[in-house]
Amino acid sequence: MSRTGFAAKSYRTRGIILRTQKLGEADRIITLLSPERGVIRAAAKGVRRTSSKMGATLEPFMEVDAQIVEGKSLHTIIQAQLRNPYGHALVADYAAYTAAHAMVETAERLTDSEAESIAPQYRLLHGAIAALARGGHEPGTVLDSYLLRALATAGWAPSFTHCVRCGAVGPHQAINIPLGGVVCHDCRPAGSLSPSPQTVELLAALLAGDWETVDASDIASRTQAGNIVTSYLQWHLERVVKSLKLVERR
Ligand SMILES: [Zn+2]
Known part of the structure; x- marks a missing residue:
């Protein structure tokens, strides 16, 4: 006492x-x-x-x-x-605000179950929120890059360059969500997705943090990549991250 x-x-x-x-x-x-x-x-x-x-x-x-x-x-x-005070900048921009909501919701789920990766998850979330608050990149791309890296940090690193089954070097045309990335022509299981080559290139850039490629991407690739990232996240979290539905990509 x-x-x-x-x-x-x-x-x-x-x-x-x-x-x-x-x-x-x-x-x-x-x-x-x-x-x-x-x-x-x-x-x-x-x-x-x-x-x-x-x-x-x-x-x-x-x-x-x-x-x-x-x-x-x-x-x-x-x-x-x-x-x-990142919150001050984010409340003034609807797209950045909804992206930040999806980030913190994902961070809460990932850190509740993955105790050993809390410090790297914190650094990732901090970097992504700071990037959103600074502006300069389209908020949907900052979100998708964050989600891919957060999943990779949690132990679910996707591959958008090498076939996830046999390791063959790409570029590959098909993506399989349960397998975690691109699959070559020979390994491609039924039910794989067929995104555009630009979308596959964008996904690789989002994961690598290649912002020159990300910033030069078009709206069609961003929308397709965003849907693939959301499916990949949901496959692993096995629950719908509600805030993702509110994010508009431009
Ligand atoms: Zn293969």
Whole structure:
């Protein structure tokens, strides 16, 4: 017991706010991703009052430093400082905002099940949110690049260059979602997709972070690539990531 009789443990952590939910009259439950501790759900008291300084800090997509007290069922955030106000730039751009929502929803699912890759997942999410907030690339392509890399980090790296069955060097015409990428003419199972060669090239560029190729791509390839990335993600998460339906690609 401490001198005050207050035995609860507290810790400091950096984190990106994934989402917030109302709690009672003036409070919120904040879900944040910490690079060391993974997904944390904690109550923030009084943050919905207009006088609350912490309320403006604990908004989706903000990167914060938080002081958190451990509780039996729910932790409590007692202090939060803004590190990077990415949320401010994102609320002003609908396409970037919906892309960011799909990113944090995916990050929450991947880090809930993949405890060992939390730090690299945090770096990926941070880089992608920062890129969205900066602008400069079409938000749908930033999202698709993030999703492919996040899946690769979780252990499901797709291939868009070599046949996923026999390893033959491409370019290949067909993509098989359950197998995880392109398949050559000989290996191609029934039910494989036949995207355009430009789409396959774009998918490889999104995975590699080749932004020169990505930025030069056309809307048809982006739409087709986006659908393939979504199918690949859903195959692995086995659940629909709801926010993806709201993303418009331009
Ligand atoms: Zn093959």
